[in-house]
Amino acid sequence: MVLSQNEDRFSSIGGKLACVFYLVLFPIFFAYHLLAALGVMPLFAGAWWGASTLVCLLVLGFLAARKSFVSGPWIVHGPVVILAALVAVCAIYYRFWGHEWQQNSEMFTGSVKLLIAWGGLYSLGFLLEYDERLKTAASVSLWAMACAAFFLIDPFDVSFIPTEWKDVQPGIAGYQWFSQAVLFTGILVLSYERRPQGQIVSLAVMDATLFLTASRADLLAALVVTFGWFVIQVFRRRYLLTIPAAVALFLTALFVYIYPAAYLAVERAVPKVIAYFSPADAPPLIVERVDSDERKGGKKTETIERYAEIGDLASSPSMHERSKYFWSGWESIKRSPLTGDYGGQIRDYGEYGTYMHNVLGVWRDYGIISFAIFAMLTAAVPLVAMWRVLWDGSDDPMWVFTLYAGGVILISALAVKSVYWPLPALGWGLLAASIVRERRSVASAISTE
Secondary structure, eight states: HHHHHHHHHHHHHHHHHHHHHHHHHHHHHHHHHHHHHSSSOOOOTTTHHHHHHHHHHHHHHHHHHHHHHHHHHHHGGGHHHHHHHHHHHHHHHHHHSOOOTTHHHHHHHHHHHHHHHHHHHHHHHHHOOOOOOHHHHHHHHHHHHHHHHHOOBBBTTTTTOGGGGGOOTOOOOOOHHHHHHHHHHHHHHHHHHHHHHHHHHHHHHHHHHHHHHTTTHHHHHHHHHHHHHHHHHTTTTTTHHHHHHHHHHHHHHHHHHHHHHHHHHHHHHHHHHHHHHHHSSSSSOOOOOHHHHHHTOOOOOOOOHHHHHHGGGOOHHHHHHHHHHHHHHHHHHHHHHOOOOTTTHHHHHSTTTTTOSSSSHHHHHHHHHHHHHHHHHHHHHHHHHHIIIIOOOOOOHHHHHHHHHHHHHHHHHHHOOOOOOOOOHHHHHHHHHHHHHHHHHHHHHHHHO
């Protein structure tokens, strides 16, 4: 009985801390970099993500290990442990005994950071539980991020990209990171929200905000989540619910389309209205706006044009660059299919960061066994969750969240993200926790018979 009480107490602590760290890694990360971009405060914690995942690993890693030791089974963590060991062996071996380009310090540091982030995010996913307070905090955060994106929009470019603001301090997160924070906050709110009208509003707010943050990959992932939500409603025979949802999403898209023009119209009209009602001898009101190109140092991002490139990827400069890295990496894989080509990007292009932007990057850097385990784990998350939610009809918010998060992670890993993107570990942890929870429920049902 004492063991059961201790287990419950530590499990409760781990669940609450996991909720806190989820907020830290996504909405609070958004607020931290936004306030720094506005000049309200310096980047006192660096990029935030690295320090947060390290603390997450140290705190939640201990609690996750204890939970597994007490309640088991350890085998559920086996594939992740083997994958992490393979990556660690590769990083250490090539750092000391590899070719000169394989001993590059950035390659070693990147692998170490990846392992730390994997550990922290896996522990977070494994301990995360449904919590009404987390849902409330995430809902408020989603609305706050949406308001920030809309009120701080660049109406000339229809975008919310803080790194392109004038005189912004170096080190501010890129638009992909802001989009990631919105996306993972949004899908958590969507999963935890039980009211259909609340789910529709969450989808609309998330999709509209992601349009402004200008990350095409994250917006497309959100649209896939939106489609998945419709599929779930059809499977549950909630046909009438899909009609107001479709109308709400259409109105949201229309609002996003006309909002920038309305923003500029109001901005230009205000001085004229003030001048009309001002005394005749009053000095004129001068509203000075820095030209968009000047404000960005000559760099201008046209969000509409970026989205238009989706229909013609061959003309996209970023896709051209990624295609070059992909084919270079694929040639390296063909030359060494078993062990991969760790550090090949340094040899081919002379700098770190010129990696393949899809799941094959795991194969190139860490070999075919690592790739097979990584692919199996990442694909298993949405597939198993899909079976439970669609075919078994589970309404458990954690299974729904695992489905949405796993789907987003799988799409991103297949198409646009590099091996050093650590979010797949969050999905692995969610799946492991769901399996343990299911086994415990079955064991409890058997014992009561």
